[in-house]
Amino acid sequence: MNDDRQLQHDVLQELAADPSVNAEKIGVTANGGIVCLSGRVGSFYEKWQAEKAAQRVLGVRGLTVDMEVTIPSDHQRTDEDIARSTQMVLGWNAAIPQDAVKVMVENGWVTLRGELAWNFQRDIAEKIVTELLGVQGVTNQIELTPHVSGVLVKDQIDVALKRQAVVDAQKISVKVEGGKVTLEGTVSNWAERDVIKHAVWSIAGVQSVVDKMQYGVSGLGNF
Numbered sequence: 001m002n003d004d005r006q007l008q009h010d011v012l013q014e015l016a017a018d019p020s021v022n023a024e025k026i027g028v029t030a031n032g033g034i035v036c037l038s039g040r041v042g043s044f045y046e047k048w049q050a051e052k053a054a055q056r057v058l059g060v061r062g063l064t065v066d067m068e069v070t071i072p073s074d075h076q077r078t079d080e081d082i083a084r085s086t087q088m089v090l091g092w093n094a095a096i097p098q099d100a101v102k103v104m105v106e107n108g109w110v111t112l113r114g115e116l117a118w119n120f121q122r123d124i125a126e127k128i129v130t131e132l133l134g135v136q137g138v139t140n141q142i143e144l145t146p147h148v149s150g151v152l153v154k155d156q157i158d159v160a161l162k163r164q165a166v167v168d169a170q171k172i173s174v175k176v177e178g179g180k181v182t183l184e185g186t187v188s189n190w191a192e193r194d195v196i197k198h199a200v201w202s203i204a205g206v207q208s209v210v211d212k213m214q215y216g217v218s219g220l221g222n223f
Contacts, residue, residue, distance in 0.1 A: 004030040007059045011035055014057050020049040026067065028054075033061035040068045043075070044135045060190050061215060069136050071108070077134030079105040086110060089128050101125050101142060108136030115145050119201040144179065144207040153205045157181065160199040172196060172213070179207030186216030 007030040015023035027038040035054050041047045047067050054063055077085075083105040090101050101114040110129050116122050122142045129138050154176040161172060172185040181200050187193045193213060200209055 003059070004032070007033065007035065007057070010057045010059065011054050014053045015050060018049060018053045021046055021053060026050055033059060034064065035060050035062070036064045036066060038066040040070045042070065042072055043133070044069050044137055045130045048130045055190055058189055058191070071134060071136070075133045079108065082108065082110065082132065082134050085132055086129055089132070090125060093124060093128060095121055095124050108134055109139065110135055110137070111139045111141060113141045115143050117145055118204065119144060119206065153179070153181065153203055156203045157200055160202060161196060171216070179205055180210065181206050181208070182210040182212060184212045187213050188216060
C-alpha cells in the first residue's frame, strides 16, 4: 500500500472512530500528503469535527475541505433565532467578557466581531457557535488586544517552546513585530506544528501568527 492509500485509510479510520461524525457520508482522498474531505454533513459542527479528526492523523500535511452542510428541516432556524441564541450562549460563558463579542448572521452564516485579550477566548467563542443548531458556517473576526511589549512576548514564547517535550525549540525561529509573531524552522508533522502554535497563542499580547514552518523530512512547504 503506497503512502497516499495508507493515509486515506488512516483518515477514514479516524473519522469512523469519532462518534460526532457520520463517516459514511464523508469521502476522503489523499495526494502527496494533502487530504481532501468531501460529501454532505448534517451540521457545521460535524464538518468542523471531521476537519479536526483528519488533522489528528499522522502524515497529513495539508487539508482541503469540499463538504456541504445540509441542515435537516427540523433543525433549520431563522437568522434572528441563531443570532439570539449565539448572544445568549456567549453571555453565559464565564471566559468571555459580557458584550465583548458582536454577532452578525446571514443565511445561517455567523460572523463574530469584537476585541478579546486572549486567543483561547476567541477559540471558545468560535467553538460555542459551531455547536449551535442551524449554523451553516462561522467567520471569526474577533481581534486580540495586545498587553505586553514585543520583546517580552518573544522571551515568553521561547520559554514556552522549551517547556514542550516533543519540540526542539532550537529548530524554531520566532520573530515578533508588535503583536504579530512569525514562525520559521522545521517540524516533523502536523501535531508538532500544532504544539508550537498553541504555545505561541498561549502568550498574552499575541494578535496574529504567521506560519512559515516547513517539514524537515520531506521538504514540503507549509500550508
